[in-house]
Amino acid sequence: EIVMTQSPVTLSVSPGERVTLSCRASQSVTNNLGWYQQKPDQPPRLLIYDASTRATGIPARFSGSGSGTEFTLTISSLQSEDFAVYYCQQYKNWPRTFGQGTKVEI
Amino acid sequence: EVQLLESGGGLVQPGGSLRLSCAASGFTLGSYAMTWVRQTPGKGLEWVSSINAGGGSAYYADSVRGRFTVSRDNSKNTLYLQMNNLRADDTALFYCAKPINGWSPFDCWGQGTLVTVSS
Helix, strand or coil: CCCCEECCCEEEEECCEEEEEEEECCCCCCCEECCCCCCCCCCCCEEEEEECCEECCCCCCCEEEEECCCEEEECCCCCHHHHEEEEECCCCCCCCCCCCCEECCC | CEEEEEEECEEEEECCCCCEEEECCCCCCCHEECCCCCCCCCCCCEEEEEECCCCCCCCCCCCCCCCEEEEEEEEHHHEEEEEEECCHHCCEEEEEEEEECCCCEEEEEEECCCECCCC
């Protein structure tokens, strides 16, 4: 099983700041990596797939990078609606696995 | 509008069974592999099972293999998860999810159905 490790667990930031979230895979997933955003009482929303491609309707302030085992989600200027939990997920191998999440809070 | 609507959750005793359903609308279910993901209240996401578009291939997490069975009826645009021999640690919100295409990540999720396993 590929273990996905996200850091930090919690990130305290202010609106307007640039935010960088990390996701590390225990073995290479090439670029088969997605990022999700989840707000309270809502299902996850896909932000990024194939490590760096924004999903439909996702604002340009969200960007993804990386390949192999190291990945990054960057929010260029944090908006109030971006406070949420962010998860990475690999879809290279079975079982599919998610990171434990990073909570972005004020 | 692409939508997924889960149903069938509820309170069940340990060792009991439940069958979850996921009704798809706004797209042709039979054109997509589909997946079940669960989330323990207040915790993270856990992939449970996936099934290919035709229903001939299925994959399971080790934690549910042998107890859960995923299936689909494309003529009814519905995905199912039969859950047997339920345990307390199966308590979770169960989501069905649709990929962008193939086995890609999930661009559409339902609102989830809550399964509580308790005596």
